[in-house]
Amino acid sequence: MPIVNIDGRKVEVQMEATILDAAQKAGIWIPTLCFHSSISHLATCRLCMVELDRGDWKQLVTACNYPVRRDIVVSVSSENAVKARRGVMELLLARSPESEQLKELARRMGIEGSPYPNVTESLRNCILCGLCTIVCEEVIGKSAIGFSGRGVDRVVTTPFRQLSEDCIGCGACAYVCPVGTIQLRVHEDTGEIEVSPFKSRAKLLVCEECGRRLVSEPVNKYIMEKVKIDLAEFRKYAKLCSVCRRKKSANILSLGTPMNDDDRKTENIKCQK
């Protein structure tokens, strides 16, 4: 197994592991924005630059997707690597000056503000990392949003910039967005969740017992289709919030209410989990 010498610390990693894997193992922090362990490497933000020592020359590479295939020597704290990461962050801050998350990350890197003016327009601080699009495609499987345009006109949008027919209002995109561009908003009056800025809305289910908000209806439907268990009892539980669900089970167990066959089956399934 190859050994990565990273800032003097030596760690052994699997073949084809990345430099980022090695850094995590060695306990060395490298800032990232477009990296997420659940999806394929994007390597779009270029923030995780490190310097590879190839003996007679040095090369800047992205840590998140550089595959380790033999023993290598990497420097995270070299002057070139630090300068490269600073430069990239300064460009990002110039593009997206209002993102608190971005500014926080910059501060952690020791960077305050940017020497560059804002010359490109970002949609609410979007840095075009691509996490939202790839999560929707690979993890959720809906591809409700994607990139359109090219270069500085590149934006994340729904097809034809119209309301998406595919969005299920799961909020995964908002969850992974590293700069706070995508926000989930709950509309009290209509009982809907909105994925902003894509304007997709979905009705939220409410707990039949206590009225607390659950997931969106399309997410519920989507999971039901994927799970393919056709039990009436399962469906009953599906419309309860976690608190009420536990209460119902507890009631059935403690009060000795006779369980019918279906209840027992459901209990068994739950126990097997």
Added chain:
Amino acid sequence: MIQPDELIEQIVACYDEQVGMLIPMMQDLQAECGYLPAEHLRRLAQKLHIPITRIYGVATFYASFRLFPKGEHTITLCLGTVCYLKGANRISEAIQQEFRVTPGGTSEDKKFTFSPVNCLGACALAPVMIVDNEYYGGLSPESAIEILHNIAKGKKPPREDQQAEKAKSVGKTRKAEKAKSVGKTRKK
């Protein structure tokens, strides 16, 4: 006018439903319809079992794809280095101003679609534009505007000392492409 479903069926069949041939399929669709209608693209996504998001991304990435119908005449102005050095950007500005059209867009009266490109490979004629498959070289802002006005009026622009020549059309019809068999192999 052929129905979207049927047209997409035909196009997809031409390429044996290979997803890798998405761009040629879209080129054929645009050659047939003059642009890429949304309805056809959605049908194409269904037929190929890929998300419409992906097709929309491809349609908006490549400069030759249009999501809106084009004008009666397409102005392809070269903005390559040699043409640029000879003042092509002033010609571009003049066209935009005179016909109230933006790069890639179509004038309101639907007469002209203005499509600047980065190099036509005809550097000896710089600055050069192609309108309706005819080359016009050695342009100035004034001469370009005059040529275009003549074309809009339906008059053949005056022949200069240099002879303009018909270039082959960029957007051939799908049938013509099939007949010329551009290297497509049928898998048995």
Added chain:
Amino acid sequence: MNQADVRIDTFKSLELYRESVRGHARQTAKIVRVCCGPGCIPKGARRIYDLFRKAIDDAGKRDITISLKGTGCQGLCERGPIVTVDPGNIFYLQVHEEDVAEIFRETVLQDRIVDRLLYHDERTGAGIRTSQGIPFYQGHVRVAFALCGVVDPESPDDYIGAGGYAALAKVLSSLSPDQVIDEVTQSGLRGRGGGGFPTGRKWRSARDAHGEPKYVIANGDEGDPGAFMDRALMEGVPHAVIEGMIIGAYAIGSSHGYIYVRNEYPLAVERLGRAIGQAQKMGFLGKNILGSGFEFDIRICRGAGAFVCGESTALMASLEGRVGEPRAKYIHTVESGLWGKPSLLNNVETWANVPAIILNGSAWFAAMGTQKSKGTKAFSLVGKVRNTGIIEIPMGMTLRQIIFDIGGGIRNGKTFKAVQTGGPSGGCIPEAFLDTPVDFDELTKLGSMMGSGGMIVMDEDDCMVHVAKYFMSFLKEESCGKCTPCREGISQMLFILERISRGEGEPGDLAKLDGLADLLAGTALCALGKTAANPVLSTIRHFRGEYEAHILQRRCPAKVCKGLFFYEIDPEACKGCGICLKQCPAKAISGERKKPHVIDRAKCTMCGTCLEKCPFTAVKKIV
């Protein structure tokens, strides 16, 4: 133009067919070649071809046979349309429709020369009969372009008669794949698309890679503005590209090929498509090629308008029906390329060199060129030079030889200022380095690169800041936008250059441009981003004074950047006609009739109308 319906199944039958084509050709008394290359077609070459066709057909009652060919690029595009007549290789330039009848009557039917259509020596005025005597053609060695301008690109018989597919026959009959790779390696051939990677080494890696099927790809996405050699090649000798690809496929063990041609070259698509169809019919493509058992076929795909698709991983993404976004090359495409399979991608010019190397031997190729850059290279020589066109010369010729001997020096009596090479990844080289030999490495030392072969000559009227700004704005539009440094960094650099060219430059600007250039080179994802800053860097390096004049003095020495120079009326030349006064939109000109007029600088918006309209060229730009 002939369509071959015959299928050639064995090496022997190929030789017999070649002999029969040559025998037929020997019966031809005269050959008229009309250049139908990229420079001549827009000047009316097709009409000239048609007129010759009619003349030959009308003169039916003659007892000699005349062959008419519409050929690929003859080279000297500046002086097109070009018509040649053989025997004798009589070379006629700037032929008009009206000249056809005379050429036919005098030269084709009667062996007489039409002197006024010849090239004339600049000093003596003497007419030069053949291309060999013309300065533009001195030093040319056509390897990739050997048959371009000679054969009819739409005739496979022409290609075969001239030796076409003999290299393929030699490979399939007597060389193992390893031997082919050795031959290409020893020739020293390096990628002609700009990267200059040793071709033999790439083929070796592709051969050794694991995975099926393997793909062979020809990059015909020539996107560098000002470069049109690949276009001329694809339109002029499509079969040479095809033959090279078949040989490469055999060498690495591939049966699937693609030629990716940019969308803006419809004639190249058509000619290659026709050639592929002919090759399939005749048996050079498909199953059991020439009876060897080897199988290979090619498909053409058109680009859709994206310069970035000239980059190999973006090109492959496009072939997969995706947006043309490059990806990291930590794993090379020979290992994992199209559809994740081993893919051998080479530029069309590289492929076109292969048959010649196989036929003439690696030693022959390696004897040309310089130590590290073997063979020849095609260039498109364009811009402010007198003789523009396509040239193919041995590596190592100097810029001075190319621009002044071949190119004939600067037109209109102006002074040379710079030559731009390597397209948007290259840079501008000033006069001081004109004696630099042109090859893969020498120009890179100067901050430029040889690139794919575009050579744009600039004179005293070109502003280097303006040129840098042009390339930056080109790249901004063509950047795919995937990675931060390219997308944001190029925009920042363009912003600074626009400020400078408006006269709003600030003292720290050059340092900022330097810093951004460094950042791009180190952190961008692909070669487009990494080399994006070269035009800016090279112009700052070689023309720093010009930048400083813009920034510190708000002056554009070349008098190009609007607002950074002045318009003035020369009182000696001014006749007081009043045209400029009437035309000035800012009413900044005053003067009485027949007396010299004056421009009020305070009111002048520097639109340039007065200079354009003045019939006495009395309006001057001063700085």
